[in-house]
């Protein structure tokens with residue numbers, strides 16, 4: 499496993515840490531595979547009851563690595579690390595907790611829709627900047643977010659892609675609870691410890707019952723993936739990502755509506 503994804507198992511809890519703090523934990527292909535491997539290990543290890551996903555340093559994750567997006571555009575419907583990651587988090591059978599310690603961009607926010615419990619530091623910030631990147635939502639978020647908050651509020655988040663704070667994330671339902679940043683790790687550890695004392699079969703089956711919509715989720719991921727993959731290879735995304743690294747605003751005026 500890459501040291502860009504760290505795992506530690508203690509007292510029935512596996513902590514998976516995205517560990518690329520200098521790049522705000524932007525997720526590379528190797529990191530997607532690292533997380534997939536960790537989740538497979540956690541699912542198979544009968545001593546692991548709960549998994550906590552978090553980020554090193556001050557960020558949760560800046561989302562997909564934008565260099566990878568350009569150099570190795572993933573095939574979201576084929577055998578790519580990204581599609582393996584989306585399948586793994588959306589079907590993970592044990593309890594998955596996210597400890598959002600900082601900025602959560604793109605897939606950093608949409609992956610939360612597949613976690614069972616989400617705790618955020620008061621300093622955490624969330625965004626779904628897909629349109630600004632010339633892209634569409636992924637991780638079945640185009641299905642799950644409107645189902646959670648209705649079309650209008652979802653449209654506001656997805657169309658403008660503006661950053662929102664932890665209190666608003668809790669209001670909207672992305673987050674269970676917001677705690678002071680310094681208390682996040684301890685708060686999540688206490689919640690995870692409570693779960694380890696409960697019946698593992700009851701936890702697994704309760705989650706399974708709540709996730710009975712999984713076939714629709716997989717179908718939407720496929721649909722999103724086809725569009726996302728096509729856009730990723732097009733000129734509007736090239737303009738958007740070029741602009742990010744050149745530290746300027748993208749110019750979409752050259753493209754026909």
Ligand code: COA
Nearest residue numbers: 520521522524560561562563564565601603604605627631
């Ligand atoms: N892919 C690749 N590199 C990234 C990245 C990403 N998604 N996000 C951040 N980085 C890199 C920056 O290029 C920078 O690298 P450098 O130090 O070599 O210049 C470093 O990480 C730190 O980022 P910086 O932008 O300086 O930090 P910040 O605190 O000012 O802002 C973010 C943090 C996350 C708000 C900002 O980096 C950002 O918007 N990133 C892009 C997020 C994105 O669009 N993700 C894809 C979603 S689908």
